[in-house]
Amino acid sequence: MTEKKYIPTIGLEIHVELKTRTKMFCDSPHDPDEKHPNVNICPVCMGHPGTLPTINKEAVRQVLRVGAALGGVLAEHTHFERKNYFYPDLPKGYQISQQESPLVRGGQLELLSSGKEIRIHHVHLEEDAGKLVHDKKTKSTLVDFNRAGAPLMELVTEPDMNSAAEAEEFARELQLLCRYLGASDADMEKGEMRVEVNISLAPRGSKAYGTKVEIKNINSFRAASRAIAYEIERQGKKLAKEEKIVQETRGWNEVSQRTVSQRSKEDAHDYRYFPEPDLPPLILNVIPEFSENAIAASLPELPQKKRKRFKEEYELSDEQTLIFTYHKELADYFEKAVSELWEWAADTGKGPTVVERYRLTQLAANYLLSDVLGLLKAKGMDAADVQITPENFAELVKMIYRKEISSRVAKDVLTRMFAEGGDPSDIVAAEGLAQISDTGALEDIIKKVIVENPNPVADYRSGKTAALQSLVGQVMRQTRGGADPEAARELLRRALS
Numbered sequence: 001m002t003e004k005k006y007i008p009t010i011g012l013e014i015h016v017e018l019k020t021r022t023k024m025f026c027d028s029p030h031d032p033d034e035k036h037p038n039v040n041i042c043p044v045c046m047g048h049p050g051t052l053p054t055i056n057k058e059a060v061r062q063v064l065r066v067g068a069a070l071g072g073v074l075a076e077h078t079h080f081e082r083k084n085y086f087y088p089d090l091p092k093g094y095q096i097s098q099q100e101s102p103l104v105r106g107g108q109l110e111l112l113s114s115g116k117e118i119r120i121h122h123v124h125l126e127e128d129a130g131k132l133v134h135d136k137k138t139k140s141t142l143v144d145f146n147r148a149g150a151p152l153m154e155l156v157t158e159p160d161m162n163s164a165a166e167a168e169e170f171a172r173e174l175q176l177l178c179r180y181l182g183a184s185d186a187d188m189e190k191g192e193m194r195v196e197v198n199i200s201l202a203p204r205g206s207k208a209y210g211t212k213v214e215i216k217n218i219n220s221f222r223a224a225s226r227a228i229a230y231e232i233e234r235q236g237k238k239l240a241k242e243e244k245i246v247q248e249t250r251g252w253n254e255v256s257q258r259t260v261s262q263r264s265k266e267d268a269h270d271y272r273y274f275p276e277p278d279l280p281p282l283i284l285n286v287i288p289e290f291s292e293n294a295i296a297a298s299l300p301e302l303p304q305k306k307r308k309r310f311k312e313e314y315e316l317s318d319e320q321t322l323i324f325t326y327h328k329e330l331a332d333y334f335e336k337a338v339s340e341l342w343e344w345a346a347d348t349g350k351g352p353t354v355v356e357r358y359r360l361t362q363l364a365a366n367y368l369l370s371d372v373l374g375l376l377k378a379k380g381m382d383a384a385d386v387q388i389t390p391e392n393f394a395e396l397v398k399m400i401y402r403k404e405i406s407s408r409v410a411k412d413v414l415t416r417m418f419a420e421g422g423d424p425s426d427i428v429a430a431e432g433l434a435q436i437s438d439t440g441a442l443e444d445i446i447k448k449v450i451v452e453n454p455n456p457v458a459d460y461r462s463g464k465t466a467a468l469q470s471l472v473g474q475v476m477r478q479t480r481g482g483a484d485p486e487a488a489r490e491l492l493r494r495a496l497s
Contacts, residue, residue, distance in 0.1 A: 005203065005204060005236070005240070006201040006202060006203055006204065006210075006232075006235070006236050006239060007162060007201070007202055007203075007204050007206070008162055008163065008199060008200070008201050008228075008232045009159045009161075009162065009199070009200050009201075009202065009209055009210070010159060010161040010162065010163075010166070010167050010197060010198065010199050010228060011121075011156070011157050011158060011159035011160070011161070011197075011198040011199075012155075012156075012157045012161070012167060012170060012171065012195060012196065012197060012198070013154060013155070013156050013157075013195075013196040013197075013198065014154070014155045014156075014157075014171060014174060014193065014194070014195050014196070015128075015152050015153070015154050015193070015194045015196075016152070016153045016154075016155070016174075016178055016183070016184045016186055016192065016193050017030075017032065017128060017147075017150050017151065017152055017153075017184055017186075017191070017192040017193070018058075018059050018062050018063070018150075018151040018152070018153055018183055018184050019062075019182065019183060019184050019185060020056055020058045020059050020062070020151050021058075022056060023040075023045055023056070023127070023149040023150050023151065024053075024055075024056050024059055024096070024125070024126070024127040024128075024149055024150065024151040024152070025044060025045070025053030025054060025055065025056065025096060025127060025149060025279075026042050026044035026045045026053065026054070026149060027042065027044075028040050028041055028042045028044070028045050028149065030150050030151065031146075032147075032150075032185075032187075032190050032191070032192055033190075034146050037133070037142070037144035037145075037146060038144060038145050038146060039146065040146045041145050041146065041148070044149070045091070045127075045145070045148050045149030046091045046145060046148070047091040047092030047093070052278050053096065053276075053278055053279060055080075055279060055282065056151055057289075059125060059151035059153075060103065060125060060282070060284075060290070061289060061290065061295075062151075062153070062181070062182075062183040062184075063103045063104065063123055063124075063125050063153050063183075064103060064104070064284075064290060064295050065181050065183060065295055065298060065299060066104070066123060066153065066155075066177070066178065066181060066183055067103060067104030067107060067123050068292070068295045068296055068299060069177055069181060069299055069302055070104070070107030070108065070109055070120055070123075070177075071106070071107045071108055072104040072105060072106045072107030072120055072122075072123065073104065073105045073106050073107075074103070074104060074284070074290075074292060074295065075101060075102065075103050075104065075105070075284055076283070076284055076285040077101070077281060077282060077283045077284060077285070078098065078101040078102070078103055078281070078282050078284065079098075079100075079101055079275055079276070079279070079280075079281040079282065080096050080097065080098055080125075080275075080276040080279045081096070081097060081098060081099050081100065081273045081274060081275055081276055082094045082095070082096060082097075082273065082274055082275075082276050083095045083096075083097040083099070083126075083271045083273055084271055084272045084273075085270075085271055087129065088132060088141070088143055089129045089130035089131060089132050089143050089144075089145070089148065090129045090130070090148070091130065091145060091148055095126060095127060095129065096126060096127050096276055096279070097124065097125075097126035097127070097154075097273075098124035098125060098126060099124075099273045100273075102122040102123060102124035102125075103123060103124055103125055103284075104120070104122060104123035104124075105121075105122050106119070106120060106121075106122075107119070107120035107123075108120060109170060109173055109174060109177070110173075110304060111166060111169050111170065111173065112169070112173070112304075112307070113165075113169060114166075116160075116166070117160075118157055118158070118160045118161060118166075118170050119157065119158040119160050120155060120156070120157055120158070121156045121157060121158050122155075122156055123153060123154070123155045123156075124153075124154050125151065125152070125153055125154075126152050126154060127148075127149045127150065127151065127152060128147050128148065128149065128150040128151075128152040129147070129148055130143055130144055130145040130146070130147055130148035131143070131144045131145075131146070131147050131191070132144075147191070153183070153184075155174065157170070159198065159200075159209065163228075164224075164225040164226075164228035164229045164232070165225065167197065167224060167225070167228055168221050168222075168224055168225040171193075171195050171221055171224060172221055173303070174186075175188075175193055176303050176325070176326065177302065177303060178193075179328065180300055180301075180302055180303055180328060181299070181300065182300075188219055188220050188221070189219070189220075191219075194218070194219070195218045195221075195224045196214060196215065196216050196218065197214065197215040197218065197224060197227060197228055197231075198212050198213070198214050198215075199212070199213055199215065199228060199231050199232070199235075200212045200213065200235075200245070201232065201235040201236055201239060201245070203239075210235070210239075210245060211244075211245040211246070211247050212247055213231060213235070213245065213246075213247065213248060213249075213250055214248070214249045214250065215227050215228070215231060215249075215250050215251070215252055215259055216249060216250070216251050216252070216262070217251040217252050217253075218252050219254075223252055223254060226252075226257060227252040227259055230257065230258055230259055231250070231259055234258075234259065246264075247264070248261055248262070248263065248264050249261075249262045249263050249264070250262060303325050306324075306325050306331070307321050307322070307325050310324055310325065310331070314338065314361050314365070315358055315361065316361075316365060320365050320369060323369055323373070324365075324369075327373070327383060329382055329383035329384050330368060330372075330373065330376075330383040332383075333368070333383050333386065333390055333393075334364060334365065334368055336390035337364050337368075337390040337391075337393045337394045337397070338360070338361055338364055338394075340390060340391055340394035341360040341361070341364060341394050341397060341398065342357060342360070344394070344398060345357060345360060359401065360397060360401060363397045363400055363401060364393070364394070364397050367393075367396075367397065367400075367410070367414065368393075371411060371414050371415075372386070372388075372393075372414070372418070375415065375418045386418065387417070387418065387419075387420065387421035388414075388417045388418060388421060389421075392417065392421075392422070392423055392424060393417075395423065395424050395425060396410060396413060396414060396417070396424040399424060399425070399428070403484060404428070405428055406476070406483065406484065406485060408476060409428070413427050413428060442475070442483060442484075442487060442488060442491055443491060443495075445475055445478050445479060445483070446475060446488065446491050446492055446495055447495070448478065449471055449474045449475050449478060449492075450471070450492075450495060450496070452474075453470070453471060453474055456468075456470045456471050456474075457471070457496065460496055461496060468489065468492060468493070468496075471492050472485060472488050472489050472492065475488040475492070476488070
């Protein structure tokens with residue numbers, strides 16, 4: 001009822017910790033994986049009197065690259081400002097940020113599901129705060145300043161989204177983009193990516209926006225989607241009763257699955273922004289690495305383009321394309337393996353037919369996306385950690401294609417290769433796993449299977465054709481998966497007819 005009567009308008013503010021060696025304004029290490037509190041700190045990021053900040057050049061470059069990938073306008077000059085507010089994990093009592101001159105203005109990111117373009121208002125650079133650690137046993141709160149001063153990119157969208165699904169998809173697409181650029185791992189579990197939602201409801205047909213409410217404390221994509229859905233319902237019920245929506249900041253409570261009021265929403269003037277006196281303005285267009293041409297040349301193939309190319313070049317399904325695009329390293333591995341396979345097919349003398357190339361490509365894709373990806377997830381590994389070389393994986397696919405090994409044996413060999421590496425041909429030869437297609441060798445095994453399994457034999461002869469599969473399974477067991485299933489099936493039919 002709420003969704004039909006009222007239209008939600010949603011904008012996002014997304015913070016992403018950039019992947020740099022040091023922090024934003026000092027030389028302290030930036031390491032999101034550091035477990036020991038308060039070790040990656042120095043007088044500068046702790047705000048000691050008399051210290052002076054210096055700008056992290058790589059952090060600036062990464063934000064410009066994100067802006068270029070989004071089609072935004074890169075700033076020719078910029079400066080930093082102090083954003084004044086007090087919070088226990090903000091050691092200076094202010095945050096060095098940007099208000100008047102962000103590094104990027106404009107741009108857009110397309111939603112894959114609908115083709116809808118979500119406009120970007122701006123992208124700016126600032127430093128992160130520390131982290132509060134709440135100890136329930138002692139009922140105390142501790143502060144870890146390792147994260148204080150880390151380079152933090154903030155991206156603000158226009159209010160172009162109208163559902164929880166669109167907001168979640170946008171955030172996932174931005175995460176993927178940051179990973180492709182190498183700007184950030186954007187791992188929400190580690191706090192490297194944080195989503196804040198601005199949402200308002202207005203009656204259907206209204207040209208004016210409703211009262212904006214901000215939602216914080218969101219630590220996963222699913223939580224963002226649920227928080228938006230809850231807030232749409234909450235605001236809709238209040239509007240239906242003609243109650244006033246208050247402009248405020250609300251937090252998402254994961255336990256109760258609801259938003260809770262935290263404070264009235266501050267406006268920009270409440271932070272008393274003023275230019276950072278200890279940092280000079282940046283004239284970006286005179287720095288060679290920051291020129292538009294240099295930034296554009298540094299961009300890799302982006303997810304949207306990769307999806308289109310994979311679908312057209314390799315004739316993959318939408319689902320296969322999506323998975324490969326999400327797992328970039330696995331996609332790179334796939335391309336190297338397929339290159340080997342196509343080169344091998346071309347060397348056969350007659351050149352690869354369209355059907356041959358398609359079958360080889362599909363075999364490679366299927367084994368990577370089912371078996372290899374499954375092994376990676378089970379071990380908590382990335383594709384970069386795989387011991388199987390693309391060349392050896394391609395060799396395994398060739399053996400399957402030539403029917404030198406059965407699909408059952410292929411899975412076993414692949415598992416061993418995953419654990420130990422090695423050439424599949426050597427493993428098959430050493431273990432005697434080559435597929436048995438010789439009619440004479442198979443006939444002796446089939447005679448034995450028929451004698452040892454009278455019940456399935458009787459069932460098949462009485463018209464229960466499904467019993468034949470049970471007998472094929474017995475042949476596969478006798479041969480340790482080495483028999484050609486189709487050859488075994490045909491020989492069984494002949495022997496039983």
